[in-house]
Amino acid sequence: xxxxxxxxxxxxxxxxxxxxxxxxxxxxxxxxxxxxxxxxxxxxxxxxxxxxxxxxxxxxxxxxxxxxxxxxxxxxxxxxxxxxxxxxxxxxxxxxxxxxxxxxxxxxxxxxxxxxxxxxxxxxxxxxxxxxxxxxxxxxxxxxxxxxxxxxxxxxxxxxxxxxxxxxxxxxxxxxxxxxxxxxxxxxxxxxxxxxxxxxxxxxxxxxxxxxxxxxxxxxxxxxxxxxxxxxxxxxxxxxxxxxxxxxxxxxxxxxxxxxxxxxxxxxxxxxx
Amino acid sequence: xxxxxxxxxxxxxxxxxxxxxxxxxxxxxxxxxxxxxxxxxxxxxxxxxxxxxxxxxxxxxxxxxxxxxxxxxxxxxxxxxxxxxxxxxxxxxxxxxxxxxxxxxxxxxxxxxxxxxxxxxxxxxxxxxxxxxxxxxxxxxxxxxxxxxxxxxxxxxxxxxxxxxxxxxxxxxxxxxxxxxxxxxxxxxxxxxxxxxxxxxxxxxxxxxxxxxxxxxxxxxxxxxxxxxxxxxxxxxxxxxxxxxxxxxxxxxxxxxxxxxxxxxxxxxxxxxxxxxxxxxxxxxxxxxxxxxxxxxxxxxxxxxxxx
Numbered sequence: 001x002x003x004x005x006x007x008x009x010x011x012x013x014x015x016x017x018x019x020x021x022x023x024x025x026x027x028x029x030x031x032x033x034x035x036x037x038x039x040x041x042x043x044x045x046x047x048x049x050x051x052x053x054x055x056x057x058x059x060x061x062x063x064x065x066x067x068x069x070x071x072x073x074x075x076x077x078x079x080x081x082x083x084x085x086x087x088x089x090x091x092x093x094x095x096x097x098x099x100x101x102x103x104x105x106x107x108x109x110x111x112x113x114x115x116x117x118x119x120x121x122x123x124x125x126x127x128x129x130x131x132x133x134x135x136x137x138x139x140x141x142x143x144x145x146x147x148x149x150x151x152x153x154x155x156x157x158x159x160x161x162x163x164x165x166x167x168x169x170x171x172x173x174x175x176x177x178x179x180x181x182x183x184x185x186x187x188x189x190x191x192x193x194x195x196x197x198x199x200x201x202x203x204x205x206x207x208x209x210x211x212x213x214x215x216x217x218x219x220x221x222x223x224x225x226x227x228x229x230x231x232x233x234x235x236x237x238x239x240x241x242x243x244x245x246x247x248x249x250x251x252x253x254x255x256x257x258x259x260x261x262x263x264x265x266x267x268x269x270x271x272x273x
Numbered sequence: 274x275x276x277x278x279x280x281x282x283x284x285x286x287x288x289x290x291x292x293x294x295x296x297x298x299x300x301x302x303x304x305x306x307x308x309x310x311x312x313x314x315x316x317x318x319x320x321x322x323x324x325x326x327x328x329x330x331x332x333x334x335x336x337x338x339x340x341x342x343x344x345x346x347x348x349x350x351x352x353x354x355x356x357x358x359x360x361x362x363x364x365x366x367x368x369x370x371x372x373x374x375x376x377x378x379x380x381x382x383x384x385x386x387x388x389x390x391x392x393x394x395x396x397x398x399x400x401x402x403x404x405x406x407x408x409x410x411x412x413x414x415x416x417x418x419x420x421x422x423x424x425x426x427x428x429x430x431x432x433x434x435x436x437x438x439x440x441x442x443x444x445x446x447x448x449x450x451x452x453x454x455x456x457x458x459x460x461x462x463x464x465x466x467x468x469x470x471x472x473x474x475x476x477x478x479x480x481x482x483x484x485x486x487x488x489x490x491x492x493x494x495x496x497x498x499x500x501x502x503x504x505x506x507x508x509x510x511x512x513x514x515x516x517x518x519x520x521x522x523x524x525x526x527x528x529x530x531x532x533x534x535x536x537x538x539x540x541x542x543x544x545x546x547x548x549x550x551x552x553x554x555x556x557x558x559x560x561x562x563x564x565x566x567x568x569x570x571x572x573x574x575x576x577x578x579x580x581x
Binding site: 016021023024034037038040041042044045046047050051052053246247248255256258 | 289294296297307310311313314315317318319320323338345346347348349350353354355563564566
């Protein structure tokens, strides 16, 4: 697969990525950078923190306001910039950043974002819409579009079952506005960094397929499936060999998944909503 | 090409890399990490600084890690029992206190895994000029080189570390021998002034493995300067010596071939812009690492090393 040679100044394929850095493990910029590079992007990582390994989320209003200034200046410098925003604030009903960040996201960040990837909880608090079924989810998505985000992907929700996680995607942009649902098989246990991997690969695949959100999302979710399956497989292998399984063993097997990242075999289908 | 699945605890394929981070461009950890990852290594980068870009630009702004910060990070890894590495990689270090803290990390890592391979690029200067504080030299001589398994000095660094003036191949061999005696099992003098306007002579020597060997490698020069090449060299040397533990010749040929492909691609891009009448900036001269992924993974050999 040839890598498209990119024009550096204001051209395609250059990402400024502002996320955390962990020395060991794969979350934040560690989770996002390698896949984007493998997919042909020059990545300029601004590491908001440098920690030895992952821990709870830290967010501060002052940092987010500084990020807002960066967004505005970048857009002034390149009006065609695509801002992909994962509005990380919490999950499963719980906020894990300071509450004051919510208004900053609503007033300054989301209106400037082109693609947003909230989970169900984040979509609810950003829009004030309680999501109980597909219809209320569609209302929340519509509100996010009205707030300014042209493409909205609710990366995970509690709609679904014990086995299936339902994701939703919608775009008002490009030649083909579309509204999709994607049923994703769940894996046992928790894996950190999956959201960061999701958003990074979504950036890459929506760029590669600007008029086909369906294909982009299928590739993203298929990538996730392969990476998580490989990681789980490794964990199970250790378990079966009678070895104790540590937190480090549960880190995403990103490096080992290079082929799946570059060219994911589709194992998921999205359907029109 | 299948990626060998690695066993995390004390197994192969996990590198702690202590180098600088630039947001934009490819030097330090930005130059070393992607190639190592593409070659199947888990890389744990400790960013000794975070700057917007390398110092060749007009402005260079950012944050610096001090020795205490390094201790805190290492302690974090140790407390979680995740300080098990197959390799340690270090490059440019700007202060004595930080280098002493790196020394402590080396010693503790080796205590944790006696089979750790420490790859050290003793970055101190080039072409007769020191660009770090002079006090670093004694730290490298007394504490760092004796604990290094592979060292990649340039000619100037080899001279100041050994006190041997290198004027020809024979004096270079004397310097290399001294570095072996100081403790480094594998020595690669990545660039020297021996050679000509067109050819740069590199030298490699190892006393380890099934096949101790002594090599010379004639490398075609490219016009102009490219930053980050030394960091790319040392990182790919780490990878290829691990893949070919008993064949330094093949490892070095792959490393130098990789360098040739990456630099050629970068130069090609610069020339293309030039010919199109576009102004060529410092940013345009950054190594085209991302675009060279295939060459990094599987470099077509375009260079031969010969026995010395």
